[in-house]
Structure formats: C-alpha cells, structure tokens
Amino acid sequence: MEDVAERRAQIVAEIMAATGIDDAMIARLVDAFYARVREDAVLGPVFNTHVADWDIHLAQMRLFWSSVALMSGRYHGRPMPKHMNLPVDARHFDHWLRLFESVAREVCPPAAAEHFLERARRIAENLEYGVAVSNGAELVRGERFINPHLPSPDADGHTAQQLPC
Numbered sequence: 279m280e281d282v283a284e285r286r287a288q289i290v291a292e293i294m295a296a297t298g299i300d301d302a303m304i305a306r307l308v309d310a311f312y313a314r315v316r317e318d319a320v321l322g323p324v325f326n327t328h329v330a331d332w333d334i335h336l337a338q339m340r341l342f343w344s345s346v347a348l349m350s351g352r353y354h355g356r357p358m359p360k361h362m363n364l365p366v367d368a369r370h371f372d373h374w375l376r377l378f379e380s381v382a383r384e385v386c387p388p389a390a391a392e393h394f395l396e397r398a399r400r401i402a403e404n405l406e407y408g409v410a411v412s413n414g415a416e417l418v419r420g421e422r423f424i425n426p427h428l429p430s431p432d433a434d435g436h437t438a439q440q441l442p443c
C-alpha cells in the first residue's frame with residue numbers, strides 16, 4: 279500500500295518538475311477559466327442553470343485537474359453523467375476548448391498550457407461522444423455531434439471541426 283502511495287507521489291513530482299504545474303497553478307487556471315465561463319454568452323447560461331454551488335464546483339474542478347494533469351488520484355467523481363443531458367453539442371465543446379486554450383495560455387507557461395490542453399481535448403472528445411450517445415446519435419469515427427434541435431450557439435459563425443480519423 280505504501281509502495282503505491284510512494285510511486286504516485288513520485289509520478290506527481292516528475293510531472294511537476296517537467297511541466298511546472300502545481301496546486302497553485304491549477305487553482306489559478308480553474309478560477310480564471312470559470313470566471314470567463316460564467317460571463318460567456320454561449321457557456322454562461324448552461325453553467326449558471328446547472329451549477330448550484332460555485333464554490334463546490336470550483337473545488338471539484340481543482341481536484342479533477344490535479345488528478346488529470348498530475349495523476350494525483352485526488353478526484354473521485356464521475357463527469358460523464360453530469361454532461362449527458364446538458365443542451366450541448368460539438369459547437370459548445372469547440373467553444374469550451376477555445377476559451378480554455380485562451381485562458382490556459384494566459385495563466386500558464388507554454389509547457390504547462392500544452393499539458394492541460396492535450397488532456398482537455400481528449401476529455402472533451404469523450405464527453406461529446408457520451409452526449410451524442412445519450413441523444414440517440416450514432417456517430418461514425420471522426421464524426422462530430424450536431425444536435426439539430428439546438429439553436430446555433432455561436433454568433434461568430436464558428437462551425438465544429440472534423441476530428442481526425
């Protein structure tokens with residue numbers, strides 16, 4: 279048991295040394311990102327309708343990013359069910375990723391920003407797939423999920439990027 283904890287601590291320390299990511303950077307990123315999300319015309323209404331307590335959400339998101347970015351094992355939630363019934367599709371996920379990239383590049387040094395972005399893109403792809411399945415869509419590999427029942431969320435005319443096969 280101690281071996282597992284020691285090994286985990288070693289992995290966390292290695293990632294911290296390679297990327298410069300630590301708890302303080304994760305907190306700055308999470309707080310800055312969700313401050314932008316709450317004011318965002320596309321994402322703000324979705325989050326403000328579904329997040330009952332922002333302090334709890336931010337605390338969970340810091341633990342989530344600690345687990346994802348540092349492999350710390352500190353997050354024990356299940357993100358997929360929380361997204362499956364949200365009124366979102368590929369356009370919202372692309373918008374989320376553009377906002378996350380812009381904040382990550384503002385708040386983090388380049389190696390850390392890349393580390394977060396690589397993981398965010400992979401998780402967003404999985405969440406989008408889960409949302410598609412829960413809406414009864416059958417996607418072929420690389421296909422994005424567009425929900426025809428949702429109004430186009432972007433006033434700036436962005437369309438969803440096709441994923442590489």
Ligand code: HEM
Pocket residue numbers: 321324325328329330335338339342355356357360361364366367370371374397398401402405
């Ligand atoms: C279309 C984009 C997204 C929207 C609109 C969205 C919205 C939300 C909302 C409203 C919640 C709270 C749900 C609740 O507490 O019942 C939530 C939770 C969560 N989101 Fe997202 N999300 C999006 C994308 C992402 C992405 C790309 C990630 C990860 C990279 C992510 C990670 C999480 C996690 C981990 C939770 C659960 C936190 C917990 O355990 O309480 N979300 N999201």
